[in-house]
Each structure stands twice: as structure tokens, then as C-alpha cells.
Amino acid sequence: MEENSDGGDGGNDVELLCKILQEGHKFFYFDLKENPRRRYLKISEKTSTTRSTIIIPFNGISSFLDLFNYYVNSDDHNVFSKELQHDIKVFYFDVGKNRRERFHKVSEASISRTR
Known part of the structure; x- marks a missing residue:
């Protein structure tokens, strides 16, 4: 995951649910x-x-999870990077590999509304 400059957390944000995974x-x-x-x-x-941190708009969670599950459940080592555009954000799903493991990297970027 990449740094997020979107901020999402303002003074009026209410936490509805919190889960932690180690x-x-x-x-x-x-x-x-x-x-x-x-x-x-x-x-x-x-x-x-x-x-x-990445921040996913509520109405984009389902599409995000569909693509995330594609990577998690794929046994194919030829899985390619994909993008998911939602509203004014693009989420990038990339596959990487180092000496220890194969991993998935998710990052986001904001795009202009005029695009």
C-alpha cells in the first residue's frame, strides 16, 4: 500500500467498525x-x-474486493497488474516478488474530474 495524501480522517469522522489483522x-x-x-x-x-494507507469510497468497496480476491485466489504466477478506477481515484494492483515471497501491492492515486 502507498501513502495517501487524501486525508479521509477529518475532525468529524466517526468510526463504525475497526478490525486489526497481524x-x-x-x-x-x-x-x-x-x-x-x-x-x-x-x-x-x-x-x-x-x-x-489507502481510502476506498463506500460504493467502491465491492469492486475493490472483487479485484483483490482475484489476486488472493489466483494460483497463476502469470497474473498481471490491473487498475480499478472509481470516481476520482484509481487503485493499482501490482504483483511483486523478492527473495522471501511473492506479494501483492495496492496503491491509489487521485485523478482530475475533467479527465
Whole structure:
């Protein structure tokens, strides 16, 4: 996951649901939140030195999970990177590999409404 400059967390945000998953030395936080403008899912990955966050609009969660499940359930080592555009965001799903493991990387970017 990549850093998010979108902010999502304002002073009026209410936490509706929070789940924490630990995998090795990493913690993953899944926070369903709501503010006066919208409801959204905030996913954060935290290690001892870094924290990365993506924010998914509520009405995009289903599409996001469909694509995420595609990667999780795929045994094919020839899985390609994909993009998911939703409203003013693009989520990038990439596959990587290092000496220890094969991994999936999810990042986001904002796009202009005029695009």
C-alpha cells in the first residue's frame, strides 16, 4: 500500500467498525468510517517504521474486493497488474516478488474530474 495524501480522517469522522489483522511483523487496520460527506473504508499497513494507507469510497468497496480476491485466489504466477478506477481515484494492483515471497501491492492515486 502507498501513502495517501487524501486525508479521509477529518475532525468529524466517526468510526463504525475497526478490525486489526497481524501477519508476521505487520499490522493491517481495516476501519469503516463516516463523515458528513461520505462513508469509506480506510486500510492501513503498519510496520515498526512505516505506515501506508489507502481510502476506498463506500460504493467502491465491492469492486475493490472483487479485484483483490482475484489476486488472493489466483494460483497463476502469470497474473498481471490491473487498475480499478472509481470516481476520482484509481487503485493499482501490482504483483511483486523478492527473495522471501511473492506479494501483492495496492496503491491509489487521485485523478482530475475533467479527465
